[in-house]
Amino acid sequence: MNLQTCLPYAGREACQLCVDECHHAGYHAIEFTRVRTEVDAAGNPIEDSGFLAPVVLPDKCVGCGLCQTRCYGINVADKGLIPESAIVISAGAGKEDRQMAGSYLALREAEQAQRAAEIQSHTDRKK
Ligand code: SF4
Ligand code: SF4
16 A cells, blocks of 8 residues: 555545455455544544544455556546555565466476476376
8 A cells, every 4th residue: 555645544534445346245355444544633533533444454455466457447547636646565475376488388398398398207106
Protein backbone atom coordinates (compact mmCIF):
# COMPACT_ATOMS: atom_id res chain seq x y z
CA MET A 1 0.00 0.00 0.00
CA ASN A 2 1.42 3.35 -0.99
CA LEU A 3 0.45 5.60 1.91
CA GLN A 4 1.56 8.68 -0.03
CA THR A 5 -0.82 8.11 -2.93
CA CYS A 6 -3.72 6.02 -1.57
CA LEU A 7 -6.51 8.61 -1.53
CA PRO A 8 -7.76 8.22 2.06
CA TYR A 9 -4.27 7.82 3.54
CA ALA A 10 -3.18 10.93 1.66
CA GLY A 11 -6.19 12.78 3.05
CA ARG A 12 -7.54 13.56 -0.40
CA GLU A 13 -10.90 11.79 -0.52
CA ALA A 14 -12.82 8.72 0.56
CA CYS A 15 -12.14 5.61 -1.50
CA GLN A 16 -12.86 1.94 -0.91
CA LEU A 17 -12.72 0.49 -4.42
CA CYS A 18 -10.09 -2.07 -3.48
CA VAL A 19 -11.96 -3.12 -0.34
CA ASP A 20 -15.24 -3.60 -2.23
CA GLU A 21 -13.52 -5.54 -5.01
CA CYS A 22 -11.86 -7.92 -2.57
CA HIS A 23 -15.09 -8.46 -0.61
CA HIS A 24 -17.20 -8.99 -3.75
CA ALA A 25 -14.69 -11.63 -4.87
CA GLY A 26 -15.27 -13.39 -1.54
CA TYR A 27 -11.77 -13.00 -0.11
CA HIS A 28 -12.43 -10.46 2.66
CA ALA A 29 -8.70 -9.80 2.84
CA ILE A 30 -8.87 -6.01 3.28
CA GLU A 31 -10.11 -4.31 6.41
CA PHE A 32 -10.63 -0.65 7.19
CA THR A 33 -8.74 1.50 9.59
CA ARG A 34 -9.55 5.12 10.34
CA VAL A 35 -6.86 7.62 9.41
CA ARG A 36 -6.38 11.36 9.71
CA THR A 37 -8.81 11.66 12.59
CA GLU A 38 -9.29 15.29 13.57
CA VAL A 39 -9.17 16.52 17.14
CA ASP A 40 -11.22 19.20 18.87
CA ALA A 41 -9.82 22.19 20.77
CA ALA A 42 -9.32 20.00 23.83
CA GLY A 43 -7.33 17.46 21.82
CA ASN A 44 -10.04 14.80 21.81
CA PRO A 45 -10.66 12.87 18.58
CA ILE A 46 -13.75 13.96 16.66
CA GLU A 47 -15.96 10.97 15.96
CA ASP A 48 -16.27 9.98 12.27
CA SER A 49 -13.69 12.56 11.17
CA GLY A 50 -10.91 11.61 8.78
CA PHE A 51 -11.19 8.69 6.34
CA LEU A 52 -11.58 4.95 6.34
CA ALA A 53 -8.48 3.46 4.70
CA PRO A 54 -7.63 -0.08 3.59
CA VAL A 55 -5.38 -2.53 5.42
CA VAL A 56 -4.53 -5.83 3.69
CA LEU A 57 -4.61 -8.96 5.86
CA PRO A 58 -1.64 -10.99 4.51
CA ASP A 59 -2.94 -14.34 5.82
CA LYS A 60 -6.22 -13.95 3.90
CA CYS A 61 -4.88 -12.39 0.68
CA VAL A 62 -4.62 -14.91 -2.18
CA GLY A 63 -2.72 -12.52 -4.44
CA CYS A 64 -5.42 -12.34 -7.14
CA GLY A 65 -4.63 -8.68 -7.89
CA LEU A 66 -8.27 -7.62 -8.36
CA CYS A 67 -7.81 -4.74 -5.92
CA GLN A 68 -4.83 -3.42 -7.88
CA THR A 69 -6.69 -3.70 -11.20
CA ARG A 70 -9.64 -1.78 -9.75
CA CYS A 71 -7.50 0.98 -8.25
CA TYR A 72 -5.67 1.34 -11.54
CA GLY A 73 -8.81 1.16 -13.71
CA ILE A 74 -10.72 3.87 -11.86
CA ASN A 75 -8.23 6.08 -10.04
CA VAL A 76 -5.46 6.02 -12.64
CA ALA A 77 -6.99 5.30 -16.06
CA ASP A 78 -10.48 6.79 -15.68
CA LYS A 79 -10.03 9.69 -13.28
CA GLY A 80 -6.28 10.38 -13.49
CA LEU A 81 -6.17 11.00 -9.74
CA ILE A 82 -2.93 9.11 -9.12
CA PRO A 83 -0.04 8.06 -11.41
CA GLU A 84 -0.21 4.33 -10.61
CA SER A 85 -2.25 1.94 -8.48
CA ALA A 86 -1.81 2.77 -4.80
CA ILE A 87 -2.09 -0.90 -3.93
CA VAL A 88 0.43 -3.31 -5.45
CA ILE A 89 0.21 -7.04 -4.90
CA SER A 90 3.31 -9.22 -5.02
CA ALA A 91 3.50 -12.98 -4.70
CA GLY A 92 5.72 -12.95 -1.62
CA ALA A 93 9.06 -14.63 -0.97
CA GLY A 94 9.38 -17.96 -2.73
CA LYS A 95 5.89 -17.76 -4.28
CA GLU A 96 6.73 -16.12 -7.61
CA ASP A 97 6.21 -18.71 -10.36
CA ARG A 98 6.21 -16.44 -13.39
CA GLN A 99 9.04 -16.56 -15.89
CA MET A 100 10.79 -13.21 -15.63
CA ALA A 101 12.82 -13.92 -18.81
CA GLY A 102 12.95 -16.49 -21.59
CA SER A 103 10.03 -18.52 -22.94
CA TYR A 104 7.68 -20.99 -21.27
CA LEU A 105 7.99 -23.24 -24.30
CA ALA A 106 11.76 -23.55 -23.84
CA LEU A 107 11.27 -24.14 -20.11
CA ARG A 108 8.68 -26.91 -20.68
CA GLU A 109 10.93 -28.56 -23.29
CA ALA A 110 13.89 -28.48 -20.90
CA GLU A 111 11.72 -29.99 -18.12
CA GLN A 112 10.50 -32.68 -20.51
CA ALA A 113 14.07 -33.52 -21.56
CA GLN A 114 15.15 -33.72 -17.92
CA ARG A 115 12.26 -36.07 -17.08
CA ALA A 116 13.11 -38.26 -20.07
CA ALA A 117 16.75 -38.41 -18.93
CA GLU A 118 15.68 -39.35 -15.40
CA ILE A 119 13.41 -42.13 -16.70
CA GLN A 120 16.19 -43.38 -18.95
CA SER A 121 18.72 -43.45 -16.12
CA HIS A 122 16.18 -45.24 -13.89
CA THR A 123 15.58 -47.82 -16.64
CA ASP A 124 19.34 -48.28 -17.17
CA ARG A 125 19.89 -48.94 -13.43
CA LYS A 126 17.27 -51.72 -13.52
CA LYS A 127 19.11 -53.59 -16.31
S1 SF4 B 1 -8.64 1.76 -4.48
FE1 SF4 B 1 -6.55 2.60 -4.42
S2 SF4 B 1 -6.76 4.74 -3.71
FE2 SF4 B 1 -8.71 3.65 -3.26
S3 SF4 B 1 -8.45 2.97 -1.13
FE3 SF4 B 1 -7.79 1.26 -2.45
S4 SF4 B 1 -5.54 1.54 -2.71
FE4 SF4 B 1 -6.40 3.47 -1.90
S1 SF4 C 1 -4.98 -9.48 -4.13
FE1 SF4 C 1 -5.51 -9.96 -1.98
S2 SF4 C 1 -6.27 -8.03 -1.14
FE2 SF4 C 1 -6.34 -7.82 -3.40
S3 SF4 C 1 -8.42 -8.47 -4.02
FE3 SF4 C 1 -7.10 -10.30 -4.15
S4 SF4 C 1 -7.31 -11.30 -2.12
FE4 SF4 C 1 -8.05 -9.18 -1.90
